[in-house]
Each structure stands twice: as structure tokens, then as C-alpha cells.
Amino acid sequence: MSKIISSAVIRRMPRYYRYLADLMERGIERISSNELSHIMNVTASQIRQDLNNFGGFGQQGYGYNVKELHAEIGKILGLDNTHNVIIIGAGNLGKALAGYVQFEKRGFKITALFDNDPKIVGKSVRGFTVQSIDDLRDYAKENKVDIAAFTMPKEHALKMAELVPQLGIKAIWNFANTELDLPRDVIVENVHLSDSLMQLSYKILNGE
Amino acid sequence: MSKIISSAVIRRMPRYYRYLADLMERGIERISSNELSHIMNVTASQIRQDLNNFGGFGQQGYGYNVKELHAEIGKILGLDNTHNVIIIGAGNLGKALAGYVQFEKRGFKITALFDNDPKIVGKSVRGFTVQSIDDLRDYAKENKVDIAAFTMPKEHALKMAELVPQLGIKAIWNFANTELDLPRDVIVENVHLSDSLMQLSYKILNGE
DNA sequence: TAGATTGTTAATCGATTAACAATC
DNA sequence: TAGATTGTTAATCGATTAACAATC
Numbered sequence: 001m002s003k004i005i006s007s008a009v010i011r012r013m014p015r016y017y018r019y020l021a022d023l024m025e026r027g028i029e030r031i032s033s034n035e036l037s038h039i040m041n042v043t044a045s046q047i048r049q050d051l052n053n054f055g056g057f058g059q060q061g062y063g064y065n066v067k068e069l070h071a072e073i074g075k076i077l078g079l080d081n082t083h084n085v086i087i088i089g090a091g092n093l094g095k096a097l098a099g100y101v102q103f104e105k106r107g108f109k110i111t112a113l114f115d116n117d118p119k120i121v122g123k124s125v126r127g128f129t130v131q132s133i134d135d136l137r138d139y140a141k142e143n144k145v146d147i148a149a150f151t152m153p154k155e156h157a158l159k160m161a162e163l164v165p166q167l168g169i170k171a172i173w174n175f176a177n178t179e180l181d182l183p184r185d186v187i188v189e190n191v192h193l194s195d196s197l198m199q200l201s202y203k204i205l206n207g208e
Numbered sequence: 209m210s211k212i213i214s215s216a217v218i219r220r221m222p223r224y225y226r227y228l229a230d231l232m233e234r235g236i237e238r239i240s241s242n243e244l245s246h247i248m249n250v251t252a253s254q255i256r257q258d259l260n261n262f263g264g265f266g267q268q269g270y271g272y273n274v275k276e277l278h279a280e281i282g283k284i285l286g287l288d289n290t291h292n293v294i295i296i297g298a299g300n301l302g303k304a305l306a307g308y309v310q311f312e313k314r315g316f317k318i319t320a321l322f323d324n325d326p327k328i329v330g331k332s333v334r335g336f337t338v339q340s341i342d343d344l345r346d347y348a349k350e351n352k353v354d355i356a357a358f359t360m361p362k363e364h365a366l367k368m369a370e371l372v373p374q375l376g377i378k379a380i381w382n383f384a385n386t387e388l389d390l391p392r393d394v395i396v397e398n399v400h401l402s403d404s405l406m407q408l409s410y411k412i413l414n415g416e
Numbered sequence: 417t418a419g420a421t422t423g424t425t426a427a428t429c430g431a432t433t434a435a436c437a438a439t440c
Numbered sequence: 441t442a443g444a445t446t447g448t449t450a451a452t453c454g455a456t457t458a459a460c461a462a463t464c
Contacts, residue, residue: 008431010410014403018385032445044445045433052447060446061440077406078413092307096300102385102402108409147408171412173405177226177310187416189408193399194310195222197381198285200355200397201316202218204379205286208395216455240421252421253457260423268422269464 005053012050013073015040020070032063074106082107085173086145088160089152090115090123090130093175097149098126108147112139116156140167149173150180213261220258221281223248228278240271282314290315293381294353296368297360298323298331298338301383305357306334316355320347324364348375357381358388 019040023031037044051057051069054076058064074080085103087094090113097103098110113125116133123130131139139145148169150157157176164172164186171187174180177194227248231239245252259265259272265280266272282288293311295302298321305311306318321333324341331338339347347353356377358365365384372380372394379395382388385402 005414006431010407011403013410014400014406017406018387018400018403022386034445043433045435046431048445048447049432056447058446059440060438061444063445076410078409079406081409081413083409083412092300092304096304097401099300100401103405106402106406108405146412171408173408178230179226187408187411189404189411191399191401191404192222192226193305193308194314195219195226196397196399197311197316198222198225198287198314199218200379200381200395201286201289201291202221202284203395203397204291204354205289206213214455242421251457253459254455256421256423257456264423266422267464268462269420271421 003053009050009053012042013077016047016050017070017073017077020066020073023066024070028066030063031066033058035063079106082109083146084109084111084144085147085149086110086112086114086136086139086169087149087151088114088133088136088164089150089156090117090120090125091151094149094151095125097151098128111143111145114139116152136163137167140169145169147171147173149175151175154178211261217258217261220250221285224255224258225278225281225285228274228281231274232278236274238271238273241266243271287314290317291354292317292319292352293355293357294318294320294322294344294347294377295357295359296322296341296344296372297358297364298328298333299359302357302359303333305359306336319351319353322347324360344371345375348377353377355379355381357383359383362386 019036033044033047036047048058054072057069057072085108087097087110094113094115098113103110110128113128113130114133114136115121115130120130121132145167148164148171150160150172152160154176157174157178157180161172161180161182165183170185172180172182172189174188174190175193177192179190180188182188227244241252241255244255256266259277262280262284265277293316295305295318302321306321311318318336321336321338322341322344323329323338328338329340353375356372356379358368358380360368362384365382365386365388369380369388369390373391378393380388380390380397382396382398383401385400387398388396390396
């Protein structure tokens with residue numbers, strides 16, 4: 001029913017959310033698309049077009065209420081829902097994710113960490129006892145898991161991409177340096193750090 | 209002189225690079241844009257257009273030599289240069305970056321870690337002794353630094369965004385959850401993990 | 417040579433920007 | 441009310457896809 005929103009628009013929404021949170025912190029109550037466009041270095045037209053994909057959040061002659069718009073974008077992004085997140089791979093990256101207080105604030109709740117290394121299993125990370133990957137199947141039966149973060153090496157990621165969907169987990173946040181072959185109803189968001197680094201390298205070579 | 213390549217194209221280059229590396233590993237010597245398009249789930253036309261921004265790397269009737277094309281893309285991305293990388297913020301994320309062997313393979317050499325926490329300074333991470341942020345100025349005078357990875361919290365990142373350019377460091381790989389206000393000749397590549405997580409949340413809510 | 421596949425031009429599609437009537 | 445600023449339509453710009461002549 002609802003019209004499909006282009007991914008270009010979706011990619012910009014978290015950025016709006018971030019700037020609006022910043023304005024809130026600074027005690028700013030209202031902002032026009034024109035003012036915001038200067039701060040964010042985009043066109044006012046794009047801001048209005050983007051927002052009007054989801055509804056008319058502004059008011060003629062006034063602009064947008066910062067707090068209200070922030071809340072609306074939060075809703076659009078689904079941040080009013082709670083997401084239970086498990087982390088598969090309790091190395092430094094897994095530990096780093098487990099430690100982000102910010103995530104919890106936005107409804108992403110880390111509920112368990114898993115690893116396949118016997119030297120790591122049983123250790124405590126941020127109050128969590130790292131569980132064996134062999135116990136994942138049972139864990140998933142007894143607990144609601146919304147998102148699995150893949151913070152393990154490529155080879156294990158490929159294996160886990162087979163197992164995890166079978167356990168009813170429908171979303172993967174993938175940090176492994178490979179693309180995953182997944183059933184169509186499983187949602188994946190990739191964070192390819194080495195891609196990012198290569199893009200930086202290109203920019204250095206060619207000057208932005 | 210050289211025509212400006214759109215960022216959409218640049219974003220795709222590391223992905224090509226990744227797939228070509230994979231094909232090489234599997235011992236595949238040649239590939240047509242059509243075959244590659246099936247593997248990568250893009251159009252053959254786009255592949256040819258993208259590559260021809262940089263030159264004609266293929267051969268009519270034959271396709272592309274995998275190894276050759278891989279090397280060419282590496283050159284385009286500047287991976288044949290060595291980049292000295294320092295990490296500012298030796299928390300879990302900083303440690304995780306310091307530990308990626310892959311980066312070194314592509315010419316990104318971690319050369320030092322810095323932190324402002326006296327409890328962390330002096331500790332050893334992957335063979336590096338974590339240095340005090342107070343020593344960064346001297347370090348930068350005596351050593352070539354191509355990239356500074358920002359793996360510290362937002363507030364420190366804002367402060368460092370002032371200092372780092374003064375030290376002659378021209379590129380920042382930013383993981384802090386904020387945008388940095390930098391001189392125009394300083395190049396920045398942002399990795400906003402929380403943006404990525406919000407996009408995943410949106411996809412979960414709206415089904416891809 | 418005949419077949420395959422590129423490099424490149426032309427056509428289409430989608431995203432961004434501009435403009436302005438509606439309205440607070 | 442007059443001024444400001446949105447929501448939305450129309451115009452432009454750029455990116456993607458299609459088509460095909462060139463050529464290995």
C-alpha cells in the first residue's frame with residue numbers, strides 16, 4: 001500500500017535524526033528547512049522532499065518543531081521498537097559493539113554474546129558471559145532474537161549465514177568482509193570496513 | 209584534467225575488487241561483464257560503464273582478465289600506495305582496527321595507537337605501546353602519518369578535529385558519532401555505525 | 417572466419433533542484 | 441493582516457539501462 005521510499009532517502013534519515021538530536025541538546029525549539037539546509041550542507045528543497053515522503057511534519061510560516069520532528073523520524077526508523085541483538089563473535093569488534101551505550105538508548109538491546117573459541121567462551125564481557133556457538137540453537141529457541149550481529153571472520157560468517165536463518169532470526173548486521181547468501185526474507189545490513197577504507201584511499205589519491 | 213568520477217561509481221569499486229579477489233582465489237582467469245553481473249546482482253551495462261570511467265580493461269570477444277582487472281582496480285583505489293595509519297582511541301574499536309591483518313595486506317599500516325586515559329596509556333596492544341595523546345604532536349613531527357582513525361567518543365573527536373589538521377595529517381577515518389568540521393583540504397571518510405543500525409531497523413520495519 | 421563481448425552512444429528512468437501557490 | 445515557510449508540482453540534472461557498431 002504505502003509507496004516505496006528510495007534508499008537514497010532512507011540513508012539520509014539517520015543523519016537528520018542526528019542533527020535534530022544535536023539541536024535539541026542545544027535547546028533549539030524550531031528550525032526551517034532553510035536553516036537546517038545550511039547546517040547540514042544540503043538543499044532546503046531536498047529536506048522538504050525527503051520529509052514529505054512520510055508526511056507533513058512542518059507548518060507554513062513556522063518551520064519544523066525540532067523535538068517533534070526528531071520523534072517522528074525516530075518512529076519512521078522504527079526506533080520506538082525494542083530490538084534484541086545478539087553478537088556472534090566476541091573479539092574486539094564484538095566487544096566494542098557490546099559496549100556502545102548509545103545503542104541501548106535507541107532500543108537496541110544486546111542480550112547475548114557467542115563465540116566458537118573455547119578460550120573465550122565462559123569469559124565475561126560487560127556483564128555477559130560469552131556463550132558457545134553450539135548453544136546458539138537452544139538460546140534462539142528460548143529467547144526472542146531480532147538481530148544477529150556478525151563480528152566473526154569471513155569463513156565463519158558464511159557458515160552462520162546458513163544456520164542463523166534456520167533459527168528464525170530475520171535480520172543480520174554484517175561486519176564480515178564478504179557478502180552473505182541469505183533467504184529473501186532475511187534482512188541484511190552490511191558494514192564493510194575495508195570498503196570504507198578503500199574509498200578513503202581513493203579520496204586521498206584524487207583529492208576528495 | 210581527469211574527469212570527475214561520481215561517488216556512486218567510487219562506492220562500487222571496492223565491491224568489484226572484493227568479488228574479483230574471490231574469483232582469483234577460486235582460480236578463475238577470465239570473466240565477462242555478463243557473468244559478473246549475475247554473480248554480483250547488477251547489470252552488465254553498469255559494470256562496463258563503471259570500468260570505462262577509468263579505461264578499457266577488457267577485450268572484445270574475451271571479457272576481462274580477472275587478475276589484471278583486480279590489479280587495475282587496486283591501482284584506481286590507490287592500494288598500491290602505503291598508508292601509515294594511527295589510531296586515536298585505544299578502546300575496543302581501536303583495538304579491533306589494530307588487529308585487522310587484512311588492512312596491512314592492502315597497504316594500510318598501523319603505526320601507533322593513542323589514548324587519553326592514563327589507565328590505558330603504556331599498555332600493549334598487538335605489539336604497540338599505547339601512547340598518550342599529549343605525545344601526538346611530537347609523534348607527528350617525527351613520523352609520516354597519512355590517516356588518523358578516530359575511534360574515541362564524540363566530544364574528544366570534536367577536539368581532535370581541531371588538532372589533527374594542524375599536525376599536517378590530511379585524512380581522517382571517523383568512527384565517532386558526529387560529523388567533523390574540518391579544513392577543506394582534509395579528507396574524511398565517515399563510518400557511522402549507529403546510522404547503519406537505524407537503517408537496519410527501518411528495513412526490519414518495512415521489509416527490505 | 418564466425419561468435420562473443422567489449423566500449424560507447426542513445427534512451428530511459430529516477431533523483432535533485434527550482435518555483436510557487438497554499439496556508440499558518 | 442503581512443511575512444514566512446511549507447507542501448507539492450514542474451524543470452533539470454545525473455545515473456542507469458538498452459542497444460549496437462567496433463573488434464578481438
